[in-house]
Amino acid sequence: xxxxxxxxxxxxxxxxxxxxxRCNYSSSVPPYLFWYVQYPNQGLQLLLKYTxxxxxxxxxxGFEAEFKKSETSFHLTKPSAHMSDAAEYFCAVAxxxxxxxxxxxxxxxx
Amino acid sequence: xxxxxxxxxxxxxxMGQEVILRxxxxxxxxxxxxxxxILGQKVEFLVSFxxxxxxxxxxxxxxQFSVERPDGSNFxxxxxxxxxxxxxxYFCASSSKRGLYNEQFFGPGTRxxxx
Numbered sequence: 001x002x003x004x005x006x007x008x009x010x011x012x013x014x015x016x017x018x019x020x021x022r023c024n025y026s027s028s029v030p031p032y033l034f035w036y037v038q039y040p041n042q043g044l045q046l047l048l049k050y051t052x053x054x055x056x057x058x059x060x061x062g063f064e065a066e067f068k069k070s071e072t073s074f075h076l077t078k079p080s081a082h083m084s085d086a087a088e089y090f091c092a093v094a095x096x097x098x099x100x101x102x103x104x105x106x107x108x109x110x
Numbered sequence: 111x112x113x114x115x116x117x118x119x120x121x122x123x124x125m126g127q128e129v130i131l132r133x134x135x136x137x138x139x140x141x142x143x144x145x146x147x148i149l150g151q152k153v154e155f156l157v158s159f160x161x162x163x164x165x166x167x168x169x170x171x172x173x174q175f176s177v178e179r180p181d182g183s184n185f186x187x188x189x190x191x192x193x194x195x196x197x198x199x200y201f202c203a204s205s206s207k208r209g210l211y212n213e214q215f216f217g218p219g220t221r222x223x224x225x
Contacts, residue, residue, distance in 0.1 A: 036216070043114060043201065043216035044153075090153060098145070098214070100153035 002027045002093045006101035014109045019063075019078040021104045023091030026072065032094040033074040035065055038103075039087045047089075050074065061085070081108045112136040114217035116202050122223045123192055131187045131220045133202030142185045143203040143214060144177065146170070153201065159185065160208070192224045 007022040025031055032051050036044040048059025055067040061084075065076045074091060086108045091101040115134045123129050135142050144156040158165040159177050176188045185204075189196055199221050203214040 041218060043116075043218045044203075045216070046213045049213065092153075098143075098155050100145075102150075102152045 002029075002031065002099045004091050004093050004099055004101040006089075006091050006104050008104055009102060010105045010107070012107040012109055013081045015083055016080050019076070019081045019085065019106065021076040021089050021091075021106065023065075023074045023076065023101060024072050025074060025091075025093045027093055033065075033067060034092040034094065034098075035059065035063070035074075035076050036090045036092060036100075037087050038090065044090060047076070081106075083108050083110060112215075114202055114204055114215050116200075116217035116220050118220060119218065120221045120223070122225065125194055125224055126191050129189050129192055129222065131189075131200050131202075131222070133185045133187070133204075133217055134183050135185055135202065135204030136206075136215055137183070139204035139206045139215070141165075141205045141208060142177075142179070143205075144187045145201040145203065145216075146198040147201065147219075148195075148198040156187070189222075192222075194224050197222055197224045 003026045005024045013019055034049045035047040037047050038044050047063050048057045048065055050057050050067045058064045063078045065074050067074050086106055089104045093099050117132045142159040145153050147153045155168050157167040157171045157177055174190050178186050199219045201219045202217045205212050205214045
């Protein structure tokens with residue numbers, strides 16, 4: 001069975017500071033991992049995904065995530081937060097279905 | 111840019127009533143999905159649909175739920191007799207390729223409130 005745990009339902013960072021959103025997964029098969037972002041009143045938008053190959057994946061808007069099998073983690077990072085990054089972020093693992101985490105709400109403080 | 115659309119954005123209904131949530135997937139996509147998110151909880155998979163039949167469904171998707179692609183553009187989720195616990199945000203998604211490792215494009219959601 002697959003599952004995802006996102007640590008921290010709310011994260012606040014200052015504009016220009018590092019963004020780190022944590023995601024740990026559980027999977028009985030090699031995982032396919034995703035990060036989605038949801039802006040207010042909009043649908044989920046794919047930020048990046050890991051399927052196979054390079055464990056550091058780069059996504060849109062300067063985000064990247066590193067797949068660490070030994071730690072069963074897929075944390076999302078961005079070196080410098082921008083006000084426009086304020087949104088809800090969801091980590092997901094795909095097995096026979098998509099399994100989402102509970103989401104992390106990112107606030108960027110000017 | 112093509113996008114998935116959903117109507118209505120907010121639906122309020124009385125317990126026991128039937129509701130139909132509508133989605134228009136991206137036009138050349140062949141795989142369709144419904145998810146729901148109860149307030150404060152995880153986004154949960156409900157069902158996937160391909161070639162006019164259900165490919166996969168979760169334990170949440172019981173006999174009260176049904177999906178249909180009535181024409182070439184719409185994809186609907188019907189709840190026959192709504193319960194209070196059906197109150198949630200319902201997301202439709204579509205993809206062009208088979209396989210969950212492929213990107214799914216999500217609509218903005220329909221917020222269902224059951225009174």
